[in-house]
Amino acid sequence: MKKQLLSILVTFLISLPGFAQSSYYFPGESFDPSIPSPEEFLGYPIGDWHTRYDLIVKYYEKLDEISELAVLKTIGYTHEHRPKIILTIASAAHMSNLEEIRKTQVQLADPSQPKPDVTNMPAIIHLGYGVHGNEPSSAEAAMLTAYWLLASQSELAQNLRKNSVVHFDPTVNPDGRDRHSLWANSNKGFPPVSDPLDREHNEAWPGGRTNHYWFDLNRDWLPLAHPESQVKIAWYHDWYPNVTTDFHEMGTDGTYFFEPTKPFGSENPVVPRKNYDDLNVRFAKYFAEYLDEIGSLYWTKEVFDNSYPGYGSTYPDIQGGLGLVFEQASSRGHLQSSQRGDVSFAFTIKNHLLSSIATMEAGLDNREYMHDYLREFFETAVAEGAKDPAKNYVFGDEFDESRNNLFVKFLLDHKIDVYENNADISSEGYSFKKGQSWIVPTAQPQYRMVRTMFEDVKEFADSVFYDASAWTMARAYGMPFAPNSSIKSGDQLKEAPVSSYDFPAGKAYAYLIDWADYYAPKMLFDLQEAGVHVEIINRPFTAKTQNGDTKFAAGTLMIPTGFQKLEAEKLKEVVQELAKENSQQIFATTTGMNLEGIDLGSNLVGAATKPKVIMVVGEGISSYEAGEIWYLMDSQLGMPITKVNTEDMGRVNLYDFTTLILPTGNYNSLSESVVTHLKDWISRGGTVISMKSASLWMNQKGIIKETLIDNEEEEKAAEPKNLPFALQGDYEGAKSVGGSIYMAKLDLTHPIAYGYQREELPVYRNNSIFMKPSENKYLTPIRYTENPHLGGYISDANLDKLKQSASVIISPVGSGRVVNFFDSPNFRGAWFGTNKLFLNAIFFGDLMD
Template sequence: MKKLLLTYLFSICLFFVSQAQTDYYFPDENFDSSVPSPESFLGYEIGEWHTRYDRLVAYFEKLAEVSPMAELQTIGYTNQLRPLVVLVISRQENIQNLDGIRENHLKLVDPSQSLPDVSAMPAIINLAYSVHGNEPSGGEASILTAYWLLASQSELAGQIRNNAVVMIDPAINPDGRDRHTNWANMHKGFPPVADPLDREHNEIWPSGRVNHYWFDLNRDWLPLAHVELQKKIEWYHTWYPNVVGDFHEMGTNSTYFFEPTKPFSSENPVVPRKNYEDINSKFASYFAKALDDIGSLYWTKEVFDNSYPGYGSTYPDIQGGLGLVFEQGSSRGHIQASQRGEITFAFTIRNQLKTSIATMEAGVNEREYMHRYLREFFQTAISEANSSKTKSYVFGDPYDESRNRLFLQLLLDHKIKVYENDRDLSIGGQKFAKGKSYVVPTAQPQYRMVRSMFEKVTEFADSVFYDASSWTMALAYGIPYADQTVSNLGEELSTLPTQELHFPEGGKYVAYLVDWSDYFAPKFLHHLQSSGVHVETSALSFTSNTETGEREFPAGTLVIPTAFQSMDHDDLRKKIKESAAASGVHVFATGTGFSVKGIDLGSNNVSAVQTPKVIMLIGQGTSQYEAGEIWHLMDTKVGMPISKVDISMFGRVNMYDYNTLILPSGNYSGLSSAQISHIKDWLNRGGTIISVRMASQWLQAQEIVKEEYLAGENDEDPSFVPFASRRDFEGAKAIGGSIYQARLDNSHPLGYGYRTEEIPVYRNSTIFFKPSKDKYQTPVKYTENPLLGGYISRSNLEKIKQSASVLVSPVGRGRVIHFVDNPNFRGTWFGTNKLFFNAIFFGDKI
């Protein structure tokens, strides 16, 4: 009897909670009682707690179980093995015929197929939430949106179910979302604390914004450095949604933002004007009405960026759909004080819910228009390509097969057609060999993505950028390429070509040789060193008589002598072969230490490679993005563990257990004077510090190094600037992210493996160091005409021409390697990664 009474009382409580929530989020609506409400399933009202991702997925699983109008799909898993799910909702007949709907919809993307009857086709709508894990209102809104769409008895919900296939990503970044969810719930007060200084509203490092590797996934739609977006893009190209909602949060004192963004300056140059001038306006009226109906304030057109293709709201625009960014002023917890009063979590969720519903309503009402636009988009892509002088791009590095393959994979992932180059070509002084280079024709449906990959843009409608102003991926990969006015095509590649690795047959050898030019040579080296193999490297080039005949090897070549090993020849050969297979590099061998040309293998210019023992300082005051880029690089491209030590733990560190210290950008204010002295002593005794951007400024301030800055602005500021123009005036002085040509000393240990003397570098700071006073220690310096792509003010460009990109400061028996420009930006600058690898493996040779 007591148990029955408790059950009854619990049911009554849930009823009143459900009623309260329904009144707030869905006033005057009736719901199908067979579909469990979020509060009845979770046990609390949405907005009362932050919902853990596993509970969110469990609720979606329940919806798919109880409703024939829902299907839950798992499209992949995060690094922490959380499922990446998409909940598909539509009328039952559509759910049973998803493959047929998809195949018919894909006809719109292929201009060679006849146009299907768009009047009978459902809208394909994707609602994507919480790509930034600490912007949680979107994930909660996804729960309410799914419930409303399946259970609401309203006419609008019925229209959407009947005329759309809605696909809901509850969180593109589940790992980051749970990091923030646990933080907010762990620090929730009873009653909740609205003070912005309260711990609940101030996460520790790293924040929930980022994924497992501390990356901002909303920048990864183009580079695809991470599994979350690799799987998302793979899924995206199976559907090509008409509309994609991308739901975010911004500062607490803001209201709500929806598109259109700032005209021209924040718009992508390859997207048709129709998208911005016509379609955006159509949809904006729906969002305005939805927020007006509940009295929520909003703003448009002032800022936010739709130019960079790596955003979740921009990529769909370059795929014939409409990407829509939404930004809600955040409660960053359960309640927070703002300039307009206290902002509750529930309030932020309700706004996201209303614009979610408005997105679906607009998508359904405009579905025929959007279907025709999708077909028109890909048709005009080909017609624009046909009118362009550039008919194709040819690319390929003759010495770095791995980097070619990485770039090929990126193009194929974005559904860009690539062909083998069927002839030897010489274009603008560059040679592209048959069998080692590839051709991308411009006349293809993905023409606009081809432009994004290869074009260099230096003219802009504005001088203020929310983020990067240049994103030419061919330059990021450091791939030699050229445009052609012809299109010579060999066989089309649908997948990566099968890699056939060279490994010498058994025999009596003096040494095995590996060219350091290959991108994955560092992975090979680490694998060998971890297996106990002694490895040496050459400081100068030589030509050896190998088992395949005479072969030239550049500076940086790995030399693995068969002598001086702690194992017999058979074990050595086995370990080398395993390392080669794991890294995808070619191995050659020679039976003599006497070179045909250049130094012999016993020269003093051939020396042992020190096994790196690396520590990286992280934590409050350092850049989580740069630290994550380094961690991700060493994990995924080298397979090499590095010790990530929080600044607060540095008192327990004995630096003599390590030979390399990495300092990502930061101010390092948490280090005491005694700890700084410990670093100085270790450095003077032979240690290597690798510092990135602001870390070099900190080293300068501590007088650990004594380099020189370039002087301030060359152009004098005017005596008066209107107050309202201050943002634009000061913003024009910033370097949001642009690409430059630099001159590389490839005889320097930091230049090992590079075959050219010029290299593209990425810059997104106004830190300007003069070249080193030591004429041998500025291995990377800007050229006289450096700008390759992006915006730069005239005065900053003049300073760049005079400054160093990479320089070395000798300190006692040690050295500091300064990366004034980040060589690992967003996990996609493969062209400059090798500079960083060289600093780790060859730093002691400088």
């Protein structure tokens, strides 16, 4: 009782401004004096400042330097070239045998190999911190936890060093952390200001939550769009940890959350019940005990989602481990007032420190049990996969080799077994050609990830979602696929295919490039950057090429060898080099007269305008969507994009640009003079790409004249007149469209659909804006099919409105146009299947109305 009272007293003291000392974190403990504490190394008590990432790295480097029980490894780099590191701590005996321990753990996860003896196998524990840069307490706890594990003389620390291998990832998102740390430190008061209105607690847009491209990395464990996640997943599959932590912060008025999460409603459908009903319960007892000891308030079994596979706390659950999410009430700075009094940065750090130690103790106590579970998980995966009626999934797009290669690599990165397809197959309306398609068997250790990639889910235990409710990755890649129980596979792939084409020999009248390939837009921009004149052929045709009679769709690029500023040999050299860089097949023809369709000099062939693009960002704009667009332009197109803040739009001369992008957001801060300039620019030929709520704003301003579907009166009439107050969140939340997948129908003759060969295309929607198709019968090029719902949750009322609405509308404005997107074509950097719709709006906007 005395110990508990002392802890409560210390908790009270630490909430006072200016109070911070290392003894607060480890009262009564003794440490190896040869190991410097974070406070000794940094020169200030932990909690007094937000520690820069480079100093966290340097502290870990110091531990590596002075102790044989610690080793630091750089596994990669962020976009801003900060190192991604893993610090491993274990006994000297384990350190000398670390590679054999790793191989044994990987063998445990492979049911095709004999099960190793785990009697003396150390627990493999992975402590991950700071995926959201402005949730900073956990990275500070990462330093303290490493120090405690390495230097503490307690019996628990000694047992952990002897019987476990602990891996520390101190900051999953270094770029975001440093953005936030600079803000918090730059705005710190002396004494600290606890008023939530203070500038310190209110970051400027876009804040430090996200990475360099404004992506939420806690959603990227599945898509693997960014280097931080790519290297982390590669490392993860080298170790298959028994337990992985994912530390977060929440609103300042909260307390502390640890798993279990909300039963069923927040759980992933492919994860075995044993994970939720047994493992979570075992570990939760430890967290409660540690927080009870210091009197910290906490809660479980509510709100936080564990269903989306891309979370750092969910992905391990689908890999035979236990993923654990923790949420701490945030000080969002150094000191902030709450309903329970002031919350200090040091206090938030201590709670995460205690949960870190509790996780290690629970992992140690359940060491053999967790190893057995890892083996059991993958054995049952193979057994369940063998019973799946599908037996195999066959996939492949005969028209887009680059997208095929990207999807194959994606599957292999998640350690899914992929095999060559050695026969022509027709299944569920798709044709899969030998050599251009692949097979994924269900009877494999990663069967549960196979389900994640190919399975559409429409039924749920809950109708309110914290995040996305659909994540079928084959749909995201726009990949034709079908289950097939009768096919036989060829050789297993060890690495993803790489496209390679021979450049046509001899003299050419013109070079032709099929727009169907994913990287054709990048090829076009690179050609334009190199000074090559390129034209667009706006109707299908058949030409005689080096491959014989070759059919081409509308949108094909033509490089006439005449009308070029470059000399003939230089032109050939440039085209050949860029084709190699972009994995593009180049066709050559020796005549402008085609075998079928229009000729190469037709009036339906015209010069491709080189785009110059500007995008509005800043306060009121969705940083997620703006980041998705920025990332697409940089990573997949290599095209510079001007990003301008809303408050600076008055300085912009839109006539310097061909295209303006308006991400989802609130544009009411734009002045009337800016709106007038915008209207004038569009009417004189400009192209606006408008996303979701931006189109509502343009409608309100009279720039476009489209019609919103509004069934509000009918919906109100159908609603119950009285409901219990406690149901308010669930009932109202069920009206949202929380991220789901639908089948759309393309007008393949419209420029927005150039490069697509099939009328039907899966699209992703995460908003409740429903716009009627255009009154102009030619300008709704993308609509939903009669029964569009493919996966994820949507209410019956919203599904009815969706069926009446448009996915994309082109709104003519004088000589210009607005391309309105109501879905998310670039969602999380993963929707490769719909990226081209967006890129077509950039390259072919002036052809769309």
